[in-house]
Amino acid sequence: MQIDHRELNEVRSAQGKEKVQAPGLSIGVRQLIKRFGERQVLHGLDLDIAAGEFIAIVGRSGCGKSTLLRLLAGLDTASSGGILLDGQPAEVLKDDVRMMFQDARLLPWRTVIQNIAIGLDGSQREIRERALEVLGQVGLADRADEWPSRLSGGQRQRVALARALIHRPRLLLLDEPLGALDALTRIEMQRLIESIWKQHRFTALLVTHDVSEAVALGDRIVLVEDGRITLDEAVALARPREHGEALFAQRESRVLKRLMTVEAINNRNQIRGRISEIVVDSVLSEVRILTASGLVTSTVLTRSLSEQPLEIGAEVLATFKSNEVVLAT
Amino acid sequence: MSQKSTLLNRLRGALIPWLLPVAILAAWEIAARVGWLSSRILPEPFAVLKAGVALAATGELWQHVKVSSLRALTGFAIGGGLGLLLGLLTGSFRKVEIALDTTLQMIRNIPPLALIPLVILWFGIDEMAKLFLISLGVFFSVYINTFHGIRSVDPALIEMGRSYGLTGWSLYREVILPGALASILVGVRYALGFMWVILIVAETISAQAGIGYMTMNAREFLQTDVVLLGILLYAVLGKLADVAARLLERHWLKWNNSYSAA
Ligand SMILES: Nc1ncnc2c1ncn2[C@@H]1O[C@H](COP(=O)(O)OP(=O)(O)OP(=O)(O)O)[C@@H](O)[C@H]1O
Ligand SMILES: [Mg+2]
Numbered sequence: 224m225q226i227d228h229r230e231l232n233e234v235r236s237a238q239g240k241e242k243v244q245a246p247g248l249s250i251g252v253r254q255l256i257k258r259f260g261e262r263q264v265l266h267g268l269d270l271d272i273a274a275g276e277f278i279a280i281v282g283r284s285g286c287g288k289s290t291l292l293r294l295l296a297g298l299d300t301a302s303s304g305g306i307l308l309d310g311q312p313a314e315v316l317k318d319d320v321r322m323m324f325q326d327a328r329l330l331p332w333r334t335v336i337q338n339i340a341i342g343l344d345g346s347q348r349e350i351r352e353r354a355l356e357v358l359g360q361v362g363l364a365d366r367a368d369e370w371p372s373r374l375s376g377g378q379r380q381r382v383a384l385a386r387a388l389i390h391r392p393r394l395l396l397l398d399e400p401l402g403a404l405d406a407l408t409r410i411e412m413q414r415l416i417e418s419i420w421k422q423h424r425f426t427a428l429l430v431t432h433d434v435s436e437a438v439a440l441g442d443r444i445v446l447v448e449d450g451r452i453t454l455d456e457a458v459a460l461a462r463p464r465e466h467g468e469a470l471f472a473q474r475e476s477r478v479l480k481r482l483m484t485v486e487a488i489n490n491r492n493q494i495r496g497r498i499s500e501i502v503v504d505s506v507l508s509e510v511r512i513l514t515a516s517g518l519v520t521s522t523v524l525t526r527s528l529s530e531q532p533l534e535i536g537a538e539v540l541a542t543f544k545s546n547e548v549v550l551a552t
Numbered sequence: 553m554s555q556k557s558t559l560l561n562r563l564r565g566a567l568i569p570w571l572l573p574v575a576i577l578a579a580w581e582i583a584a585r586v587g588w589l590s591s592r593i594l595p596e597p598f599a600v601l602k603a604g605v606a607l608a609a610t611g612e613l614w615q616h617v618k619v620s621s622l623r624a625l626t627g628f629a630i631g632g633g634l635g636l637l638l639g640l641l642t643g644s645f646r647k648v649e650i651a652l653d654t655t656l657q658m659i660r661n662i663p664p665l666a667l668i669p670l671v672i673l674w675f676g677i678d679e680m681a682k683l684f685l686i687s688l689g690v691f692f693s694v695y696i697n698t699f700h701g702i703r704s705v706d707p708a709l710i711e712m713g714r715s716y717g718l719t720g721w722s723l724y725r726e727v728i729l730p731g732a733l734a735s736i737l738v739g740v741r742y743a744l745g746f747m748w749v750i751l752i753v754a755e756t757i758s759a760q761a762g763i764g765y766m767t768m769n770a771r772e773f774l775q776t777d778v779v780l781l782g783i784l785l786y787a788v789l790g791k792l793a794d795v796a797a798r799l800l801e802r803h804w805l806k807w808n809n810s811y812s813a814a
Contacts, residue, residue: 328712
């Protein structure tokens with residue numbers, strides 16, 4: 224018994240040391256290009272991430288989010304451009320990167336604990352000890368010896384999270400890991416991921432289709448469009464962020480609006496010009512823009528005008544949408 | 553009260569499937585005793601039982617069963633083993649597939665039993681011929697199912713394994729083989745069924761020992777009871793092989809909901 228305890232303490236202190244040595248990885252992505260045959264998916268993507276940052280990535284389906292993550296994880300190679308992790312080529316630190324997929328990808332023929340132990344070396348006992356510890360962190364210690372097929376979707380994702388955590392990753396890539404979960408389980412998982420991230424201080428990249436999830440977790444929200452980053456917005460809200468709070472809701476709707484605005488900007492439906500006149504009214508205001516092809520009038524909410532003031536003479540981009548026109552300075 | 557009735561229900565449920573076979577056996581026995589059925593055509597069940605007991609007592613029966621089983625299993629081991637090996641190779645390595653698969657697919661179209669004349673020409677009518685036929689018959693179902701099993705392993709799981717540092721043999725052992733196992737076992741079960749069919753045909757053509765020899769010998773002397781006994785033995789052995797395959801599936805695929813005992 225005595226020996227057991229001492230060994231356990233040694234393991235613990237070793238882990239403690241590792242934690243100090245191994246905070247998050249910093250990431251530098253430069254002019255990243257990825258082609259699949261004829262189709263180019265990433266068009267010279269640039270992205271810098273500080274060690275320990277939590278980045279939420281959003282963007283339309285097919286814009287290249289998973290491709291970016293797979294390149295970061297070393298599961299695929301870039302056509303050109305480079306990825307630096309802590310200033311070194313990505314291959315060097317490949318073992319410090321772990322990925323969590325949308326589907327849990329547990330081996331059905333291995334029990335929960337065997338799944339977590341995958342790719343680990345060491346004595347059976349030590350591995351089991353560590354696996355039980357991470358299982359405890361995700362709240363599933365009592366399910367260690369069950370088959371994955373007996374778990375619910377959310378529990379499977381928690382096992383997948385534990386499997387990633389046991390490797391003490393310095394960069395954790397999360398590719399829509401919560402997409403298939405119901406709203407309540409998802410919020411619960413978000414809190415879990417956040418608390419584990421706070422504890423371990425790894426760098427995290429989370430791909431999500433849920434803006435509120437991005438606002439809840441991200442230090443920054445990055446929008447990927449057509450293989451480029453078109454928006455990079457810091458979220459300066461204190462953690463933990465409560466979904467019901469006014470500040471949170473305000474932030475969420477602002478980000479959503481920005482996303483929609485930026486998404487609307489493409490060459491087909493925009494026109495450059497200069498503001499010539501602003502007519503302010505109680506609810507709706509009108510902004511007149513002088514463009515090369517004449518005067519354009521845009522109706523905007525007076526409230527958004529006060530939030531994002533415009534000046535006469537400013538260069539703007541008028542964007543046409545089927546149901547509304549928005550302005551971007 | 554209710555417990556008692558469920559127990560009774562269970563008992564009834566277990567008995568009902570056996571009613572018809574027992575009734576048929578009884579009718580058959582009676583028909584033979586009364587003289588409606590000539591024992592030259594079909595001996596009564598009791599006579600078959602008696603013949604079995606008599607042959608078992610002299611040890612002759614076990615000798616024949618042993619020879620037949622050994623023959624079947626040896627052929628199965630050779631053909632199944634080769635099928636597994638080649639299936640794993642063609643499934644895992646594109647180059648081997650390109651080199652071998654077309655040839656194997658062409659040979660597959662030849663029914664093994666059609667080869668009998670040629671096989672007799674090559675090996676004569678002794679043991680080699682029978683082993684060759686059984687091996688050939690067993691080979692393809694194991695080969696095809698192993699090949700498909702390996703090919704249909706979920707690529708997402710392989711990618712996951714890779715990203716967790718599994719490569720080469722460890723990836724094979726942890727992900728690919730277990731992923732292919734269900735399909736391989738299906739192949740094994742088919743192969744076992746086929747193994748008995750070919751064994752029976754091969755033994756009926758010629759044999760110096762084995763169940764086939766026993767029945768053919770008995771036919772010469774019009775011992776229909778022994779002939780029937782031989783047929784029953786084949787059936788029992790076939791059933792045993794099937795049960796063994798099922799147990800294997802249950803054990804190896806216990807993680808799979810559809811195989812675990814409910
Ligand atoms: N292995 C591949 N071969 C060919 N094309 C691919 C491959 N992987 C991805 N693509 C293409 O690259 C584009 C981006 O795919 P990616 O999976 O990165 O999108 P995504 O942003 O993750 O979308 P989603 O939100 O739907 O997951 C898609 O058009 C897809 O068809
Ligand atoms: Mg994706």
